[in-house]
Amino acid sequence: MVEERLPLGVAARLSRYLQILTQAKKSGKNTISSKTLSEYSSVNPTQIRRDLSAFGKFGKRGVGYNIDYLISRIKDILHTSGQHNLAIMGGGNLGTAIASSKIFADHGFNVAAMFDTDPAKAGQRVGNLVVLPVSEVSKVVEERNIIVGVLAVPPAAGQAAADALIKAGVKIIFNYSEALLDAPPGVTIHSMSPAGELLYALYFYLT
Amino acid sequence: MVEERLPLGVAARLSRYLQILTQAKKSGKNTISSKTLSEYSSVNPTQIRRDLSAFGKFGKRGVGYNIDYLISRIKDILHTSGQHNLAIMGGGNLGTAIASSKIFADHGFNVAAMFDTDPAKAGQRVGNLVVLPVSEVSKVVEERNIIVGVLAVPPAAGQAAADALIKAGVKIIFNYSEALLDAPPGVTIHSMSPAGELLYALYFYLT
């Protein structure tokens, strides 16, 4: 079997299916149809069947897809079965909310460190974590093998926080702030854009 | 000029441009090129020029696009110039973070109410807001003309929170929890999926 990088759209959709399947499993389901998956993902059911059947016959006609099996197959396709460590920049409400939720843990992402520029916050506990000063980013990122940095800081502090992570060797920056960030080649910036998505949803409501 | 609903992709991209332009303006820029917009949006520059030129000649050759002008043109196209009220369900860390940020305010969304199921939280202040009990959702949604509900609750409480909003007449649910939600026709559920997006970013890092 030839290993080629998936088209952007396919990788994005498979990631989305994986997230939905993980939740569906939690709610006690064992199988799921392309129709149900379509309702939760806003992807056309034919498209879903096409995406999956490109890699093998994963489903059972008349029944649907076995959730556990489909999760393991998609993880294989995306090469994302492992555990990965991430660091959160910002120990405020947002950083605390992210650290406390299982949203990343469910997919093998371990919150391995939390940093804050405020000296008064250093040493405070947030769940199992102790907030560290930004001066320790480089050391900790290397020691704990952190490849993903999550920005949960005010927009004005976004670029500085990103720079500290990048300098330390982090390769993927997940930006929860609305700041526009610059990064060198080889570093991926992924910005959440809730306001943009809300504008989009509103457009279809208004028209 | 014929008023037709935009294709999904076009509306999504225009919303994204609008969000980036709003940030770029804040950083003091007056003009922006399709190349720069491309770097921040991950949309091909030719695609951006095509999206915009479908509605008129908004740019200046050799210079780029005037940011203020482009913002006002895109708002016209998306019919999103007005002010809209939203309610946040959940007065925890996430709800507080959303209420405190300007991420929605920049785009004309006003956080008009915050609710929590915890009676101990009712009456507490979060910024300019007073946390209200869930029993008041229907009354407040009507009084304050709220059309968007933002879910910032634990996954197990997601469906109940959504149901309360929908019953009250909210038409757009913006889901920050990882819960899978069911909604009747006419109600749009828009779920954030940070874990899914992170899996996607990781795939391209690993391959």
Next chain:
DNA sequence: TAGATTGTTAATCGATTAACAATC
């Protein structure tokens, strides 16, 4: 057997990209 749902085809539509003349 009857009902449901997959896997697959075929046709259409929108997205992507390179290239370049027009023009600021």
Next chain:
DNA sequence: TAGATTGTTAATCGATTAACAATC
């Protein structure tokens, strides 16, 4: 004038959709 960037074309590729036989 020189450099930069838009607006636009043309060609290719991927997404979308309806439809339906296969089969659980």
